[in-house]
Amino acid sequence: MALDGTATDPLQKSPLKVVVLVFVRTDCPISNRYAPAIQRISAKYEGKAVFWLVYPDKSESAGKIRQHEREYNYTLPALRDPQRVLVKLAQARVTPEVAVFDASRHLAYHGRIDDLYQDLGRARHAPTTHELEDAIQAVLDGHAPPASAPGVGCFISDLE
């Protein structure tokens, strides 16, 4: 649902070829650390892929989410997913994980953005793989997307 409470289906709303859902949480340090990367990748595919931030935490109000977006300089549209509809659709486990849907809105890729984190508390200086970008590019080029790779972050199942 959109921040104003209206029902919104991010998979139907856009004429663009690719839809990307990015699962985040206001108090997850790992998804927060990804904010600049998420913003950068969405800008790179502007006009080709539409990005949505998805906040699955019931207790995160629209106001809190708007404030979080301002703090982290997000310019992406945000959705709340208190019923975990999008979480299920995207098979998301942790924040941050992403789901990439192709033109027919099939799930082409889900999982980590890149391999910056090897494990909790074990971050690289810079990522060496770029699954999200590869997946978007694969869908745009009509190639096979990368295999799903689990993200490292905060468990969505911890939420109410």
Add this chain to the structure above:
Amino acid sequence: MTPSPRTLALILGICFALATAASQKNALPGQLPGSNWNRVTFNRDIAPILFHSCAICHRSGEAAPFPLLTYKDAKSHARQIAAVTQRHFMPPWLPEPGEAKFTEELRLTAEEIGMIQKWVDQGTEEGDPADLPAAPKFVPGWQLGQPDKIIKAEKPFVLPAGGSDMYWNFIFRTPVDRTRWLKGIEIRPGDKRVVHHANILVDRGQSARRQEELPGAGFAGMEIKIASETFDPDSHFFFWKPGTMPQPEPDGMSLRLDKDTDLVLNIHLQPSGKQETIQPSLGLYFTDKPATLHPMLVQLENDRQIDIPPGEKNFLVTDEFTLPIDVDLLAIYPHAHYLGREMQALATLPDGSRKTLIHILRWDLNWQAVYRYATPVSLPKGTTISTRYTYDNSDENPANPHDPPQRVVAGNRSSDEMAHLWLQVLPHTLPDSTIDPRTILQESMARRMVRRNPADFEAQYNLGAVLQDRGVPEEALQHFLLAVRIRPEDAIANNALGAALMAVGRTDEAIPIFSTALRSQPDNFDAHYNLANALASQGRFPEAIDHYRAATRLRPEDANAEANLGAALAEAGNLPEAKLHLERALRINPSHELARENLAEINLRLGSRNP
């Protein structure tokens, strides 16, 4: 009228100041639940663990990203808590349990970790409210009370939203107008969520300022070296990491703070995803009691062994040092960069027994810390301290700064490596109480460095300085000569060489050496002052006066320079001006005997000239 000679300068390595840590902890959680109540509940089983080992950081305003004070807090992170505790990523505590205990140990037992997992598996029950222990009480604001003086970094540092770790140094100009003694410093690092650790270096010679592009702006860099102009073996650690409670220095171990001392705060920052402005402050706590106990830092390092081929998973670096005196070991600070893996420091006592001083199975630079022993470890003379550090330069080490791995050697950049161990020790007094045990330890360390690498400028210089200080200028001279051979232009080494030449009566030779120092560094007070002394001792008063004048311009508050300028003017026959400077010397230091005697003499002569 003989000008008084001046003591020497010494470059010391990194000088830390030490904050003790102590626990502010509640009772340990209860035993495993009995058979009649085998459901794990938050109130009875989990809250005590969180309150005891997590809440110090996991509360509002502290370093952790979310609080862990209520059932709701814990439940909304339950699986994450189970995962990070099982991996020993949280609470962050690197040393393995051992015979030597540290203060503020933040380690969960296997039972506690198992309990959290069980709680998650059983469905994160809240339990009976009557079981909930009182929440921990934390004092808001300054932990050591209202500081006597608060100093804030002059200019903030803006940390970008993204990118890898950064290291920044803030220079605090200390606000004292005379020598004061500090019983504590509390570090407020700024936004605790992005600061991984912070460390104060005492910069008595204001040497770090030279690295600032704009005064007050600070400068980047992970490892900084402080050049100290005075022999000052007092060594304290003032270290901040998340969850560390500041503690006052132990009785008798106050830290001297002179009016031109800078405190350099070295901060390790990790971008959080949004831009952050960091402006740390320091709370200073004064005491009237000067230091009576003088700890020292013993540094083990063997950086010359570090040459790690790419792909090497288990590169070993070792070092050892034998203590020449009895000491009490107070604290330990192991340090490597991103390739460090396992670290061990062992003490082998003269009777052959061994003590593990610290053992870290999986080093993580992000959680480095100064560890303070709960009770000092007594290490008798003849104890050998040995270190074994291993390094993983393969691509399996996620912290490897190079992708693909590259050859890594020792250096100050975060992508270089180090194999350092600092031990804060308190030397026992010697049977012969006229000998300061620190000088013996200092000399032993300096000789070891020279043996290890005779081409090491600092090693030669430091040994020379120690020997000069001990009153063996002949041997000091040899090491200063070697230092100057390594760095012919170095002002401080040339100045020291000149002073040693003077001390052995070779003043003619000292004069051109001081001039070399001044060519490299025209504003070097010591070189002006020493050259003036050398010239004066040869009766070359007009030249001496020029250099004394230069010295007094550089340090208008130096009583010796004023007194000697007065003396030289008197020798040159300029009694009225001589009187002026001697009076100034006495205003700066009313107990300056030489100035008083010389002034009396001049007044007598002026009086006899103008009855």
